[in-house]
Amino acid sequence: MAEPVVVGVDGSPSSLEAVGAAAREAALRGTGLRLVHAFGWPSIRPPPGVPPWTPAAAGVRELVDGTLVKAEQRAREVTPHLEITREVTVGEPLMVLEIESRTACLVVVGSRGLGAFGSLLLGSTAVHLAAHGRCPVLVVRGGPNPTGPVLLAVDGSPAGEKAVEFAFAEAAMRNAGLLALHVWNTWSERAYEGPGDPLNVVVDIERLRAAEQQLLDETLSPWQTRYPQVAVERRLVRSRIRTALIDASHDAQLVVAGARGRGGFTGLLLGSVSQALLHHAHCPVAVVRGEE
Template sequence: MSGLVVVGVDGSTSSLAAVEVAAREARLRGAGLRVVHAFVVWPATHVPLGPPPLEPPEPPEGGLRDMAHRLVTEAVERARTVAPDVDTSHVVVTAEPVTALEAQSRAAELVVVGSRGMGGFVGLLAGSTAVHLAAHGSCPVLVVREQPHADGPIVVGVDGSAAGQKAVDFAFAEAALRDAPLVAQHAWTTWNAPMPAPQDKSMPYANPPGALAEEEERLLSEALAGRQERYPGVTVEHKVVHGGTRESLIEASRSAQLVVVGARGRGGFSGLLLGSVSQALLHHAHCPVAVVRGAVERH
């Protein structure tokens, strides 16, 4: 076994969809799959309000553990239906789900979660576990929102930042594993594009028409440099969009099987662990989203 894919489950429909995606990822990578369920026992909620019963009740933790093992067993069976040849294990821990999965991410090459769990509120489109892991996990986090388009491309958001290079690497690797085309998309506006050096130094703010667009084309090409040689079988489309990054990637997700973004992009603040683009995709994308951090930050 060359690696490990971890999937968090809670019995919800969203988490079972994540199990199927995780099983496929493990099979593609030749990796093992670990199904993880975490729950917290709140003693205050089990204090009897009336007279003590005649029969001693089952310890609350024991009942929760039985339920946890049942849902984990269901998840493992679902995974083996999708990828019977993958070495699948499971673990049940008493801990906050975000804490448990963050710890599991330290030994994994990928963590997969559903966009919402059983406790998700109707108005909360991306669950707190998914958002937290995308910001704090020690490996890439794949959040399963809607069912992917099996024949769609991998779309990667490219902004030219150093932090975004890991996302580009991950997207190329995913495209190679899935034998899928890759769309490298870069969006720009006159407000966020770096100003090219003026050709006429006497007119520092004057540039010929199209200069900004050419500069953004160059930025995209430089950000992808060297990857095509490492992944010669991957067909890459360079796509430069004049418009908002969030809106253009959400639109691209309609026909994609996966969208890949960095946790923070160009101009990200050092204290902001998850950028506005990645957060927007976690809430509104039409396919699974992989969030890749540039480097593990100590916090």
């Protein structure tokens, strides 16, 4: 069996949505689904003579089993014949998912939940997981358009090459089109427009536009040859990058972005664009780390 799709489970509605999405991803890849439920370490010491804390010893085994049964039922509703395994462990959920990502092809999480898994988009946990996971991370959020394209944020950087590969593969598996969006003038979040803008005064705009178009074409061409069945729309936009991508996500079924593009600080493992998408995109977001 190939590397499984791993999904974090906590019993919340958002978690069950993530299970459904993870089941679909596993079916598309022809691999198994791994349901992972993690308990945080207890804040109190067990009484004398009581063995170290475990789900069974704490009297919550029934609760855990019920949560996992519901999760598995949800997965079966999506893909009845999927191979499903369960993992219940004691540990900090983020660390557990990081470890699971080492032997997974994809980690899927919901945007909100009941426990530590549920704080994903309320704090820095999703950002940390997307930055440090050893495989692509899919955060299930928004209302995806099931007939829409896979939206790829193209920046032309070497670090973004893995995201391009992932987006083409996803589009092929989903029988969907691919919208490759490259936004320029991205070193500032101000949109430079009009003949009086400083950029227009000191730069040959048409030459810059041609260079950005060439970057977009060179990034996509090898992968279009590899995936000829994927219909690709190349879109070059002069705008604020975060605004343009979030707006385009309205009509997409999935957004794919690299963990860090050419516009970010090289010391950061997750760029501001990916963070903005994780918090504000209108459909699920896949963050794909590039080569170290």
